[in-house]
Amino acid sequence: MSVITVSNLTKDYGKNRGIFNLSFEIHKGEVFGYLGPNGAGKTTTIRHLLGFLNADKGECHIGQLSCRTDAEQIQRDLGYLPGEIAFFDDMSGIGYLKFIANMRGMKNFEKMNELISYFELDPSGRIKKMSKGMKQKIGIVSAFMHDPSTLILDEPTSGLDPLMQNKFIELILNEKSKGKTILMSSHSFEEVERTCDRIGIIKKGRFVTIETVANLKKAQRKIYSISLQNEKAAKDFATEPLEIISINGDKVQVAIKDNIKVLTTALNRHPVTAIDVVSQSLEEIFMSYYGGENNA
Numbered sequence: 001m002s003v004i005t006v007s008n009l010t011k012d013y014g015k016n017r018g019i020f021n022l023s024f025e026i027h028k029g030e031v032f033g034y035l036g037p038n039g040a041g042k043t044t045t046i047r048h049l050l051g052f053l054n055a056d057k058g059e060c061h062i063g064q065l066s067c068r069t070d071a072e073q074i075q076r077d078l079g080y081l082p083g084e085i086a087f088f089d090d091m092s093g094i095g096y097l098k099f100i101a102n103m104r105g106m107k108n109f110e111k112m113n114e115l116i117s118y119f120e121l122d123p124s125g126r127i128k129k130m131s132k133g134m135k136q137k138i139g140i141v142s143a144f145m146h147d148p149s150t151l152i153l154d155e156p157t158s159g160l161d162p163l164m165q166n167k168f169i170e171l172i173l174n175e176k177s178k179g180k181t182i183l184m185s186s187h188s189f190e191e192v193e194r195t196c197d198r199i200g201i202i203k204k205g206r207f208v209t210i211e212t213v214a215n216l217k218k219a220q221r222k223i224y225s226i227s228l229q230n231e232k233a234a235k236d237f238a239t240e241p242l243e244i245i246s247i248n249g250d251k252v253q254v255a256i257k258d259n260i261k262v263l264t265t266a267l268n269r270h271p272v273t274a275i276d277v278v279s280q281s282l283e284e285i286f287m288s289y290y291g292g293e294n295n296a
């Protein structure tokens with residue numbers, strides 16, 4: 001069952017900036033990672049889902065609600081963590097949380113208190129005086145405290161230290177086990193790898209891929225490091241019809257996708273002393289989609 005549905009969503013800011021014909025669905029109980037370089041269009045998409053922006057073309061829905069016409073209800077029900085949180089700086093952390101709770105008509109504060117202690121947060125001080133990480137924790141508590149069934153989180157761990165990032169990942173896994181549906185934009189490959197079922201990567205406002213994490217890993221070629229008896233043998237090995245990545249002394253690195261037979265034939269023909277698989281991290285896989293560009 002689709003919980004978040006985006007159809008042909010387009011917002012054209014001119015000069016090829018914005019988002020163009022984006023379509024995707026996020027199913028119940030799924031954690032969807034929304035990735036892309038800076039300026040790719042992640043926040044623009046999210047702002048449409050919250051009903052803060054109206055599309056030039058296309059539409060999006062959360063459950064049965066239209067993000068355009070039912071924005072008020074969506075904003076009340078959804079668990080939303082913005083990329084940049086606009087706080088009332090003069091309020092205390094707890095004052096802000098109670099204010100939001102009140103707006104949502106929240107009666108039960110159990111989850112709010114649990115989250116405050118889980119993230120080791122002292123919300124009594126004024127937000128103005130809080131560190132970036134503390135403010136981020138307030139934002140996270142605010143997004144999760146009413147136990148929403150759907151959450152949209154824009155770079156949720158930015159500003160958190162590694163211990164707290166880990167705690168956040170545990171929180172996501174726990175919420176996922178309860179059937180929550182989550183869209184999460186992120187620049188942290190580790191966080192995405194550990195939490196997401198599927199990933200959509202956008203660049204310049206268009207999808208370059210939407211894939212399961214498992215398939216992304218599978219589709220990737222494998223790198224083998226072959227050790228040979230000496231440098232000359234390594235050079236000879238490198239003349240085989242294989243994709244040679246590097247030759248370094250008596251070691252040759254080759255990339256293999258479907259041509260494993262070519263490799264086994266080559267291995268039989270040369271004085272090989274060892275073979276190691278060089279594992280590629282998901283980050284390296286992502287970077288091949290990002291294309292190594294700094295700009296979207």
Ligand SMILES: Nc1ncnc2c1ncn2[C@@H]1O[C@H](COP(=O)(O)OP(=O)(O)OP(=O)(O)O)[C@@H](O)[C@H]1O
Pocket residue numbers: 013017018036037038039040041042043044045083
């Ligand atoms: N109000 C606006 N007016 C004009 N251009 C805009 C506006 N808002 C966003 N853009 C442009 O649209 C593109 C997408 O921006 P967006 O903030 O959605 O990217 P992002 O993927 O969230 O980036 P980041 O990872 O840096 O947060 C960028 O080129 C940005 O400059």
